[in-house]
Amino acid sequence: MGKIKKLEVIFNERAGNGQSKSTWKKIEQFLIKNDINFELHKTQHDGDGVRIAKELSNTQTPDSRILVIGGDGTLNQSLNGVLVSNRPETALGYIPSGSGNDFSRGINIKKQKPLILLQRMLAMDEPVDIDIAKATNQTNGEQKYFVNNIGMGFDASAVYYTNHSKRKDVLNSLKMGTLAYVTSLVKVIKLQGGFPIDVKYGDKIKHFDDAYIVTATNHPYFGGGIAIDPKAQPFDHKLDLVVVRKITGLTFVKLFVKLLSNGSHLNDPNVWYIQQPEFSVNIHQSEQGQMDGEELNKHEFDFDFKSIQHKFWIPININEHK
């Protein structure tokens, strides 16, 4: 703990439907009680995490550390801010306090209490490498980085309908955000059609006429704990791609039950997946996209995906993942 002179805290008080405030309160009390110097940088608007993280990364001193407190979206924005800064190698600390918290679930720290995580983080001498992923837009070269997944089609539409549901705020205020997501899923099942995609990996090309769920994923989870790919590992330097074909009726229900119960959906003939260091995906039909639960808007997708690593002040036990 001795070497850290200052913690720069990026905090999203809207994360977890506002429940992140109680996490911050505990952390703030601990920092004050233990005389640890900190500065609070609250995200003031949607998307603010990128700007704040970039500024902090540009001006960071060797004895300060950046700590992100929020959900997957805030972590995603902070990572993207650091990676476009003058010091893209800047490590990030993270204490999950969102609604879904899929990244913390994927790296197996979700059950640790915030104060335990904080103390273990402060005791770390060196940051650890964790896989993240880079998506490069083939059309304009724009790069985006993600910690969980980029989804096109079904899960992205679910994110879209949840965010734009008139009932979302009411349900969130009743702490029933999951119900908003489930209501959206029912809508998506009715409205989402199949779409053609091409996947290139190694020297192979795979074409689907009727993809329904297309998710490039760094670890098993999306949608707040749904294990779309139980085999994905955030330390294997590979990114997974899961493609589910458009199916309806009882076939769909059976697959959904497998997905939610034991992960055996990966063996279903309507599901295809690969684990590769890099691959590309081309979807020449306008579809919804999501990146770490944030909307990517509706458009065609031409992405090169690559597994890369970033340094984090997160006390993980890599042996648990071997």
Ligand SMILES: Nc1ncnc2c1ncn2[C@@H]1O[C@H](COP(=O)(O)OP(=O)(O)OP(=O)(O)O)[C@@H](O)[C@H]1O
């Ligand atoms: N001051 C703010 N006012 C409104 N929105 C904000 C503010 N600060 C951040 N945001 C937005 O809040 C959104 C949700 O943040 P985040 O993803 O961290 O929480 P969450 O959705 O509860 O968690 P998870 O993604 O883990 O489910 C992000 O899109 C972020 O841009």
